[in-house]
Amino acid sequence: MLVIDGLTCRFGNKTAVSDVNLQIGQGAFIGVIGRSGAGKSTLLRMVNRLQESSAGRILFEDRDVTALKGHELRQWRARAAMVFQQFNLVGRLDVLTNVLMGRLSGMANWRALTKSWSAEDKAIALSALEQFDMANLAAQRADSLSGGQQQRVAIARALVQEPRLILADEPIASLDPRNTKVVMDQLLRINKHFGITVMCNLHSLELARTYCDRLVGMAGGKVVFDGSPSRLTPAVARDLYGLEAGEVMGELADAVPAAGGHAPAALPATAAPQR
Numbered sequence: 566m567l568v569i570d571g572l573t574c575r576f577g578n579k580t581a582v583s584d585v586n587l588q589i590g591q592g593a594f595i596g597v598i599g600r601s602g603a604g605k606s607t608l609l610r611m612v613n614r615l616q617e618s619s620a621g622r623i624l625f626e627d628r629d630v631t632a633l634k635g636h637e638l639r640q641w642r643a644r645a646a647m648v649f650q651q652f653n654l655v656g657r658l659d660v661l662t663n664v665l666m667g668r669l670s671g672m673a674n675w676r677a678l679t680k681s682w683s684a685e686d687k688a689i690a691l692s693a694l695e696q697f698d699m700a701n702l703a704a705q706r707a708d709s710l711s712g713g714q715q716q717r718v719a720i721a722r723a724l725v726q727e728p729r730l731i732l733a734d735e736p737i738a739s740l741d742p743r744n745t746k747v748v749m750d751q752l753l754r755i756n757k758h759f760g761i762t763v764m765c766n767l768h769s770l771e772l773a774r775t776y777c778d779r780l781v782g783m784a785g786g787k788v789v790f791d792g793s794p795s796r797l798t799p800a801v802a803r804d805l806y807g808l809e810a811g812e813v814m815g816e817l818a819d820a821v822p823a824a825g826g827h828a829p830a831a832l833p834a835t836a837a838p839q840r
């Protein structure tokens with residue numbers, strides 16, 4: 566269980582994330598939705614501790630993640646693997662080495678410094694590539710791959726970190742529709758097969774409704790919707806996205822009522838299904 570308790574992040578006078586409270590059971594697939602600037606990235610980055618919080622706590626299986634330092638913090642960052650919109654691979658290195666980077670946190674210092682991978686680490690990395698039908702690309706430079714292939718390598722790298730949680734920050738924002746489906750299917754497979762919790766920031770509500778079992782809607786740094794995708798009605802979308810609602814709702818756009826006819830402001834955060 567991941568517990569986010571009163572989590573807040575301020576940048577100077579700006580409150581990017583304000584008093585967020587969530588309880589997320591192991592194995593959930595959570596979509597974090599909301600317009601640009603709502604605080605989605607900051608929330609995910611705080612969970613990984615890439616971004617320090619200004620107030621509040623993060624607990625994972627009753628352990629206070631917000632207090633971790635040094636080796637324990639590095640281990641947490643491996644257990645809560647990030648997947649980024651821009652993949653964050655090392656382009657000049659081959660695919661296998663990029664995946665092996667996911668093993669660094671568990672390696673002895675001398676091995677990590679000299680990048681002398683053990684036979685076991687190589688086997689784990691190759692097996693991760695095989696799972697996604699990418700073993701044939703192991704020797705290719707990462708920057709020679711398409712965007713979709715690079716994101717699949719990044720997810721393989723996340724998987725060899727032996728994560729309990731994958732934090733995917735708009736993972737398909739740079740991809741075409743075909744690769745979007747491949748990458749989302751890959752995240753779903755990891756979620757279902759290994760029981761790894763996924764928290765995924767998504768711009769498209771259509772995708773969020775298709776893949777996620779729970780949606781967390783943010784506006785102005787606060788959670789304003791928390792519930793199952795079926796409860797994400799056009800009216801809720803309008804509250805979250807305003808005039809952009811039609812654009813992000815995809816095939817449901819026609820059902821979105823005309824602007825101005827709906828009460829704005831924050832919705833009450835609702836009791837969410839906990840798994």
Ligand SMILES: Nc1ncnc2c1ncn2[C@@H]1O[C@H](COP(=O)(O)OP(=O)(O)OP(=O)(O)O)[C@@H](O)[C@H]1O
Nearest residue numbers: 576579580581599600601602603604605606607608
């Ligand atoms: N390092 C930073 N310094 C100052 N302000 C920041 C920083 N990071 C984020 N912000 C601000 O915090 C707010 C939330 O940003 P965040 O990136 O979390 O939103 P988001 O919902 O992920 O948006 P997007 O979908 O555009 O990525 C924004 O107003 C943003 O400008």
